[in-house]
Amino acid sequence: MxxxxxxxxxxxxxxxxxxxxxxxxxxxxxxxxxxxxxxxxxxxxxxxxxxxxxxxxxxxxxxxxxxxxxxxxxxxxxxxxxxxxxxxxxxxxxxxxxxxxxxxxxxxxxxxxxxxxxxxxxxxxxxxxxxxxxxxxxxxxxxxxxxxxxxxxxxxxxxxxxxxxxxxxxxxxxxxxxxxxxxxxxxxxxxxxxxxxxxxxxxxxxxxxxxxxxxxxxxxxxxxxxxxxxxxxxxxxxxxxxxxxxxxxxxxxxxxxxxxxxxxxxxxxxxxSEAYMGRPTNALLHAILGLRNLPSHQRKAWKALFDYYIFDAEAGAAEHIPQSARGVLQQPLGLEAAMQLRAKLQNDLKR
The missing domain is CATH 2.60.120.10 (Jelly Rolls)
Incomplete structure (x- = not known):
């Protein structure tokens, strides 16, 4: 009304x-x-x-x-x-x-x-x-x-x-x-x-x-x-x-x-955050593409991964990994690593 x-x-x-x-x-x-x-x-x-x-x-x-x-x-x-x-x-x-x-x-x-x-x-x-x-x-x-x-x-x-x-x-x-x-x-x-x-x-x-x-x-x-x-x-x-x-x-x-x-x-x-990290909206759209059509139990599993690696990152998701081996989990993510990750994502999306 x-x-x-x-x-x-x-x-x-x-x-x-x-x-x-x-x-x-x-x-x-x-x-x-x-x-x-x-x-x-x-x-x-x-x-x-x-x-x-x-x-x-x-x-x-x-x-x-x-x-x-x-x-x-x-x-x-x-x-x-x-x-x-x-x-x-x-x-x-x-x-x-x-x-x-x-x-x-x-x-x-x-x-x-x-x-x-x-x-x-x-x-x-x-x-x-x-x-x-x-x-x-x-x-x-x-x-x-x-x-x-x-x-x-x-x-x-x-x-x-x-x-x-x-x-x-x-x-x-x-x-x-x-x-x-x-x-x-x-x-x-x-x-x-x-x-x-x-x-x-x-x-x-x-x-x-x-x-x-x-x-x-x-x-x-x-x-x-x-x-x-x-x-x-x-x-x-x-x-x-x-x-x-x-x-x-x-x-x-x-x-x-x-x-x-x-x-x-x-x-x-x-x-x-640095501009080279890109727009978070891109991550949201990519998640819609890759996750939204999954069954509920699988989406919940991916939610746990996002919480661990992204939303609760301050808890130290990579502290148990040697610094030299952390790769994209290094915090903060530097320019060179960010550019490599962007290139990988671009290539993956072409498949």
């Missing part, structure tokens, strides 16, 4: 009374990595980036925000995403999940910004946004002028902008320091172990490339998704104004609402 809150046009998560994410004050780009190191739960960093020139423009007006972005813009066409007012700003699939509820095309940044600003005057606002776009290519001076203090971890810095758009709950593998540049933003955050209660959609076909929850957080259908009630017991809310930042540990699910006329988010993604 659909929530009656939907009929009243009140977003469900706005009325659910969820607890708020822990806040830290006095965090700056000079000490941020020291303070978030090892954090396993999200943290709001109040006024963290309020001194950024981009935030100063963002607090002035939506037009000033647009002007600042255009000054930083390289001129390369950006990806503009366009959906009708009927979407309610929800970035999602179409009705039969054969595609998405928006169209995308390459356009000049000014064209999308003008459209967003003009849409603020309409009675029913259409969906308009630019998905995460690397600043090094589209806004090459932005990182230097708005230094978040995390360059030592070699993050991927990206800008996202749009009008009143909401992105379905999803997770990202890397850690994320998300600086709210303009507008107001609300995150609903859930820990990784809630995946079964969030009803994720297809792995290989999703609006942002990463699988998303099929639950509409504004109007949850508890008949179709009954375990979502359990997920909400572990959820928390983070509300950001311009100049605030949010640290999201890797793998945490987050539903994101943009609540202003023009909203801009500056994300910094970095991983806690």
């Amino acid at each position: 659909m929530s009656t809150l939907a009929e009243e046009k009140i977003p469900y998560i706005e009325s659910a009374g969820l607890p708020h994410t822990q806040e830290l004050h006095g965090v700056s780009p000079d000490n941020v990595l020291e303070l978030v190191a090892g954090a396993t739960r999200p943290l709001i960093l109040r006024d963290y980036c309020s001194h950024f020139p981009a935030v100063v423009a963002g607090k002035e007006s939506p037009q000033a925000t647009a002007d600042y972005l255009l000054q930083q813009y390289s001129g390369n066409p950006i990806i503009g995403c366009y959906g009708s007012a009927e979407t309610g700003g929800r970035v999602f699939y179409n009705d039969d999940m054969s595609g998405f509820n928006f169209d995308s095309r390459r356009v000049p940044l000014r064209e999308l910004l003008d459209d967003i600003l003009a849409s603020a005057e309409t009675a029913e606002m259409p969906m308009r946004y630019m998905p995460s776009s690397e600043v090094s290519y589209w806004f090459p001076q932005f990182a230097a002028d708005n230094d978040a203090g995390v360059s030592s971890v070699s993050p991927i810095g990206s800008l996202w902008l749009g009008n009143k758009v909401r992105v379905a709950a999803h997770y990202d593998f890397p850690n994320n320091l998300a600086c709210n540049i303009a507008g107001k933003r609300r995150f609903t955050l859930l820990p990784p172990e809630q995946i079964a209660n969030l009803y994720p959609g297809p792995l290989e076909f999703a609006p942002g490339g990463q699988e998303v929850s099929l639950v509409d957080f504004y109007s949850p259908d508890f008949e179709a998704f009954p375990r979502f009630r359990d997920a909400l017991q572990q959820a928390q809310i983070a509300e950001l104004n311009a100049g605030d930042a949010l640290y999201i540990p890797g793998m945490w699910w987050h539903h994101v609402e943009s609540l202003g006329v023009l909203n801009v988010l500056y994300t910094h993604w970095w991983r806690d």
Whole structure:
């Protein structure tokens, strides 16, 4: 049954009374990595980036925000995403999940910004946004002028902008320091172990490339998704104004609402392991290929192997083996050994 809150046009998560994410004050780009190191739960960093020139423009007006972005813009066409007012700003699939509820095309940044600003005057606002776009290519001076203090971890810095758009709950593998540049933003955050209660959609076909929850957080259908009630017991809310930042540990699910006329988010993604190790998603897909069709008792046997060699590796799965003979069990796995293992896997997959 659909929530009656939907009929009243009140977003469900706005009325659910969820607890708020822990806040830290006095965090700056000079000490941020020291303070978030090892954090396993999200943290709001109040006024963290309020001194950024981009935030100063963002607090002035939506037009000033647009002007600042255009000054930083390289001129390369950006990806503009366009959906009708009927979407309610929800970035999602179409009705039969054969595609998405928006169209995308390459356009000049000014064209999308003008459209967003003009849409603020309409009675029913259409969906308009630019998905995460690397600043090094589209806004090459932005990182230097708005230094978040995390360059030592070699993050991927990206800008996202749009009008009143909401992105379905999803997770990202890397850690994320998300600086709210303009507008107001609300995150609903859930820990990784809630995946079964969030009803994720297809792995290989999703609006942002990463699988998303099929639950509409504004109007949850508890008949179709009954375990979502359990997920909400572990959820928390983070509300950001311009100049605030949010640290999201890797793998945490987050539903994101943009609540202003023009909203801009500056994300910094970095991983806690070397890039040559590859994406863990590759291991998941390989496991689906190799393990999922096995009988239950065999899957349980392989689960024991994964626990021993991977998930409980700190217990010392190779300590009884001479160092010189540990091979791929050496900890940590070095570059040369990782490259050899990657080559072996690539050859094995060709068989």
